[in-house]
Amino acid sequence: MILELHKKLKAGNISAKELAEEYLKIAEDKNKVLNSYISITKDYAISHLPDKIESILDGIPGCIKDNINILSTNTTAGSQVLKEYISPYTATVISNLDKFTLIGKGNMDSFAFGSTTQNSYFGPSLNPHDINTVAGGSSGGVASAVAAGSAVFGIGSDTGGSVRQPASFCGIVGLKPTYGLISRYGLIAMGSSFDVIGIMANTVDDVALILNEACKYDPKDSTSLNIKKKIDYSKFSDISKLKVGVLKFNDDGVEKDVITAFSNSIEDIKKLGCSVKEVVIDHLKYVIAAYYILVPSEISANMARFDGIRFGYHPKGVKDLEEFYIEARSKFEDEVKRRILIGTYTLSSGYYDAYYSKADAVRRLIKQEFDEAFRDVDVIVSPTSPTVAYRKDKVFDNPLELYLSDIFTIPANLIGAPAISIPNGLSCDNLPTGLQIMGPQLSELNILSLANKLYKKYG
Amino acid sequence: MITQDEVVKIAKLAHIKLSQDEIGKFQTQLSEILEYFSLLKDIDTTSVREDVSINGLSTILRQDIPNSYPLDQSVVYSNALGTENDYFKLDSKVL
Numbered sequence: 001m002i003l004e005l006h007k008k009l010k011a012g013n014i015s016a017k018e019l020a021e022e023y024l025k026i027a028e029d030k031n032k033v034l035n036s037y038i039s040i041t042k043d044y045a046i047s048h049l050p051d052k053i054e055s056i057l058d059g060i061p062g063c064i065k066d067n068i069n070i071l072s073t074n075t076t077a078g079s080q081v082l083k084e085y086i087s088p089y090t091a092t093v094i095s096n097l098d099k100f101t102l103i104g105k106g107n108m109d110s111f112a113f114g115s116t117t118q119n120s121y122f123g124p125s126l127n128p129h130d131i132n133t134v135a136g137g138s139s140g141g142v143a144s145a146v147a148a149g150s151a152v153f154g155i156g157s158d159t160g161g162s163v164r165q166p167a168s169f170c171g172i173v174g175l176k177p178t179y180g181l182i183s184r185y186g187l188i189a190m191g192s193s194f195d196v197i198g199i200m201a202n203t204v205d206d207v208a209l210i211l212n213e214a215c216k217y218d219p220k221d222s223t224s225l226n227i228k229k230k231i232d233y234s235k236f237s238d239i240s241k242l243k244v245g246v247l248k249f250n251d252d253g254v255e256k257d258v259i260t261a262f263s264n265s266i267e268d269i270k271k272l273g274c275s276v277k278e279v280v281i282d283h284l285k286y287v288i289a290a291y292y293i294l295v296p297s298e299i300s301a302n303m304a305r306f307d308g309i310r311f312g313y314h315p316k317g318v319k320d321l322e323e324f325y326i327e328a329r330s331k332f333e334d335e336v337k338r339r340i341l342i343g344t345y346t347l348s349s350g351y352y353d354a355y356y357s358k359a360d361a362v363r364r365l366i367k368q369e370f371d372e373a374f375r376d377v378d379v380i381v382s383p384t385s386p387t388v389a390y391r392k393d394k395v396f397d398n399p400l401e402l403y404l405s406d407i408f409t410i411p412a413n414l415i416g417a418p419a420i421s422i423p424n425g426l427s428c429d430n431l432p433t434g435l436q437i438m439g440p441q442l443s444e445l446n447i448l449s450l451a452n453k454l455y456k457k458y459g
Numbered sequence: 460m461i462t463q464d465e466v467v468k469i470a471k472l473a474h475i476k477l478s479q480d481e482i483g484k485f486q487t488q489l490s491e492i493l494e495y496f497s498l499l500k501d502i503d504t505t506s507v508r509e510d511v512s513i514n515g516l517s518t519i520l521r522q523d524i525p526n527s528y529p530l531d532q533s534v535v536y537s538n539a540l541g542t543e544n545d546y547f548k549l550d551s552k553v554l
Contacts, residue, residue, distance in 0.1 A: 286502060
């Protein structure tokens with residue numbers, strides 16, 4: 001889709017301004033129902049149009065998750081605390097995408113804590129496949145925008161599945177690259193040793209084209225990978241010799257339609273000529289416990305910067321500095337408070353070894369086990385999410401219930417590996433299911449190539 | 460099960476204000492979550508190598524010289540409550 005649009009723009013069949021206006025109109029119309037965008041950046045889009053079309057993304061309409069800074073735009077991270085915040089600088093990933101057209105900032109769970117967008121201060125984003133269901137999360141607004149056709153592509157962030165799960169729910173493609181492949185400079189931090197910037201689009205080709213532009217070494221992010229050999233991710237490789245591992249998992253809590261769609265995709269993989277074998281990860285049942293100790297620990301440290309002085313909510317009429325801090329942080333949404341409390345507990349004196357150190361050791365154990373598995377197979381496939389999109393009125397009284405649904409996406413974040421979610425057929429209720437393909441670090445070309453062969457477009 | 464006093468203590472450490480209802484709610488929720496974490500006690504981690512790097516990165520250092528991409532001071536202050544003489548400024552009553 002991007003390549004076609006690029007050719008039209010280059011040939012002058014349509015101008016960047018006309019394309020921007022077309023997508024801005026769709027965004028404004030659809031946002032009334034879907035709530036994909038926290039802000040639609042019409043003035044910004046029209047005042048930043050490319051003079052001429054050079055790079056592949058020049059003039060291509062995109063939606064950016066609202067935790068990624070773009071100079072002079074409102075960046076809320078889906079939270080009341082930052083509802084007035086204006087970005088003082090631009091994230092590297094945005095600069096790397098040249099003169100794409102910013103349609104708007106995508107809705108998200110507050111500070112990216114959640115998987116429904118119900119935690120957003122601005123209300124949930126709905127799923128274009130069925131507006132009685134949510135778009136998923138935390139990058140749900142971006143997924144909703146791309147699936148609804150108000151943006152050609154989207155940029156999100158993925159700490160435990162926040163790009164892949166909403167991509168699965170909305171029937172689009174979502175890539176979580178290797179940790180460090182795309183600079184995090186300008187992304188509002190959640191769990192710094194897990195966070196990656198991810199890419200969403202309607203096709204695997206489009207995701208690959210965006211990855212080509214997005215992944216440049218950045219000295220502003222000390223964990224940015226400096227890869228000497230430039231890979232063209234849009235030149236897919238031959239996958240007929242690929243060794244595909246099929247993740248063995250417990251069926252409990254995995255919806256029947258998801259299992260059926262997954263089983264069908266294994267047959268499709270065999271038809272491509274790939275060899276298929278089962279992969280058992282003994283420590284799979286521990287990944288959620290390890291993740292939900294380590295990430296809240298990192299969150300509690302990262303969220304300490306919200307002191308109300310430099311940015312965020314500025315309280316008035318308080319008696320001393322202590323009360324100032326407490327009032328400034330009183331505006332955090334429920335899930336933010338919950339994760340800060342968990343992280344403060346697991347890092348506190350007397351509990352640090354039992355929780356944080358233990359989970360960190362388990363993370364390394366899981367990493368070792370996946371490393372061994374990847375000596376035998378090139379990629380590992382699983383469903384992306386155990387369920388299709390949740391009903392928009394579903395209430396999760398027990399937060400643990402929602403945490404457990406991250407079972408398939410979390411491993412890639414724990415081990416810093418790339419994984420992609422692609423549309424994998426519809427459930428009986430016509431809701432999308434997703435197939436996840438995960439590989440060892442820096443195996444993006446393999447997983448994109450297989451994803452491109454398996455990708456099924458919904459009619 | 461963690462106690463309400465423990466919830467209050469953690470909240471104080473994190474500078475989070477909780478209502479009485481929230482203390483009760485978080486006591487129940489955090490207890491369930493912490494109980495779930497106890498699953499990890501079953502795993503023997505004594506032989507896990509300390510040098511397994513998750514992301515293939517070792518300590519990243521740079522020369523101790525100013526980098527070439529500082530943000531302008533006025534930009535850094537743009538979301539602040541107030542500034543004076545290149546400092547962040549709070550309401551004088553607070554300090």
